[in-house]
Amino acid sequence: MDTEKLETNQVTVRGRVCQAPVYSHSMYAEKFYDMRLSVPRLSGICDVLPVTVSDRLLDLMALAEGDDVTVLGQLRSYNHMVDSHSRLILTVFARHICPCAGEEEQNPNQVVLDGFLCRTPIYRTTPFGREIADMLLAVNRAYSKSDYIPAIAWGRNARYVQRLEVGRRVLVHGRMQSREYEKKLDGGETQQRTAYEVSVSSIEAFPDE
Numbered sequence: 001m002d003t004e005k006l007e008t009n010q011v012t013v014r015g016r017v018c019q020a021p022v023y024s025h026s027m028y029a030e031k032f033y034d035m036r037l038s039v040p041r042l043s044g045i046c047d048v049l050p051v052t053v054s055d056r057l058l059d060l061m062a063l064a065e066g067d068d069v070t071v072l073g074q075l076r077s078y079n080h081m082v083d084s085h086s087r088l089i090l091t092v093f094a095r096h097i098c099p100c101a102g103e104e105e106q107n108p109n110q111v112v113l114d115g116f117l118c119r120t121p122i123y124r125t126t127p128f129g130r131e132i133a134d135m136l137l138a139v140n141r142a143y144s145k146s147d148y149i150p151a152i153a154w155g156r157n158a159r160y161v162q163r164l165e166v167g168r169r170v171l172v173h174g175r176m177q178s179r180e181y182e183k184k185l186d187g188g189e190t191q192q193r194t195a196y197e198v199s200v201s202s203i204e205a206f207p208d209e
Contacts, residue, residue, distance in 0.1 A: 008115065009074040009139050009147065011092050011176065013049060014100055014108035015039035017067045021053055031055040034091075035063065037071065039109050039176075047109065047178045050196065052076065053094040061097055072096040075111065075139070075176065075198070077147045088148060090196040092176065109175035111198050113149060115139035116169050121153075123162035133158035135200075137172065151198040161203060169206040174198045 019036035026032070033053050038046045051071055053063070063069065076093040079086045115137035122134040135151045151172060153161045164170065177199045182190045 008113065009141065010110075010112040011073050011075055012070065012110045013037060013039050013051075013092060013176065014070045015046070015049070015068070017063055017065050017069060018048060020065045021058060021063055024052065033058065037069070037092075041109070041175075041177075047176065048194075049176055049178060050089075050091040051094055052091045053097065057094060057097055061099070063097070068100050070098050070100050074141070075113070075147060075149050077149060088150070090149065090176075107175075109177075111172070111174050111176055113137055113139050113151075113172040113174075113198065114169070115149065115172070117164055117166050118148065120166055121161045121164060123158055131155055131158040133161040135161060137170070137198075149198060150195075151200055153200040153203060157200055157203055161200075164205055171204045171206065172198065172200055173202045174200040 015037045017035060018038040021033035021035040024032045024034045031054070033055065035051050035053060037049050037051050039049055040046050051073075071092060071094050073093045073095040075090060077088055077090050080089045116139075117135060118138040119136045123131070124133075125131055131154065133153045135153065137149045137151055138146045139149055140146050151174065175198070177197060179195045179197065181193055181195055183193045184190055
């Protein structure tokens with residue numbers, strides 16, 4: 001594994017703006033906006049991904065619904081209170097945005113993470129016999145902060161992951177995906193929600209230090 005000059009958190013997504021930027025919050029006199037980007041899979045369906053963008057990028061490039069763009073950045077996580085419960089929210093934090101002509105790309109959704117397993121992977125099989133393992137990765141960034149990123153592995157990667165212990169450092173390649181699910185609420189009602197996670201295409205554990 002060649003880790004020289006490897007950044008711990010890299011994301012590249014290319015797609016179409018399906019929700020124009022709306023104001024989210026300010027920090028240190030910098031304003032941040034949320035938008036949605038529709039990113040195609042090879043199957044033809046699209047993931048609708050949340051993107052956080054600074055007003056300093058918007059000053060350089062105004063974004064509107066229907067624009068085709070490439071976003072380079074990082075995955076960021078934060079906790080959000082919903083109905084008195086904390087939910088982990090995942091977003092693409094844009095560092096650079098550039099227009100693209102809408103041309104097709106073989107891999108328009110790429111994620112590379114260098115992080116640590118922060119809970120025991122949960123291995124299971126679907127009713128159709130497909131193997132899955134759920135993970136939560138802690139990815140360090142500057143100023144002693146970390147992002148906690150949910151990821152899911154399939155097949156032989158799922159079998160590999162279930163043998164790894166908490167605290168193990170791993171290198172993950174994959175893509176960010178959106179997934180619809182139903183959340184059971186108090187009183188027996190259900191609510192349709194969207195989860196975001198990294199779908200793992202390859203994973204490799206670093207040697208024990």
